[in-house]
Amino acid sequence: MADDPNRKLSSGDAKAAAIAWTLPFTLVVPMVVGGGAGFLLDRWLHTKPLFLLILGLAGLALGVRDVVKTAGMLDKK
Numbered sequence: 001m002a003d004d005p006n007r008k009l010s011s012g013d014a015k016a017a018a019i020a021w022t023l024p025f026t027l028v029v030p031m032v033v034g035g036g037a038g039f040l041l042d043r044w045l046h047t048k049p050l051f052l053l054i055l056g057l058a059g060l061a062l063g064v065r066d067v068v069k070t071a072g073m074l075d076k077k
Contacts, residue, residue, distance in 0.1 A: 016074060019070060019074060022070075023067055023070060023071075026063060026066050026067055026070065027060075027063040027064065027066075027067050028063065029063070030059035030060070030062045030063040030066075031056055031059035031060045031063055032059070033059060034055035034056050034057075034058050034059025034060075034062075035052055035055060035056035035059060037051075037055050038050075038051035038052035038053065038054060038055035038056055039051075039052045041055070
């Protein structure tokens with residue numbers, strides 16, 4: 001019965017599924033934006049991958065923090 005295509009999702013199930021689909025983007029996008037900004041700074045200042053690594057890791061840390069915060073909110077519900 002779980003494979004029934006006519007089965008309706010409850011509001012809570014749909015909200016949880018939507019949040020689950022956003023979590024990978026929440027993790028990856030800050031890292032890509034930070035790394036991209038670091039790459040541009042490195043090219044502008046003629047440094048090696050210094051700012052790329054620093055801002056990429058800062059973006060990763062922000063992404064992980066947001067994922068953990070969102071997962072904690074889901075766990076409370």
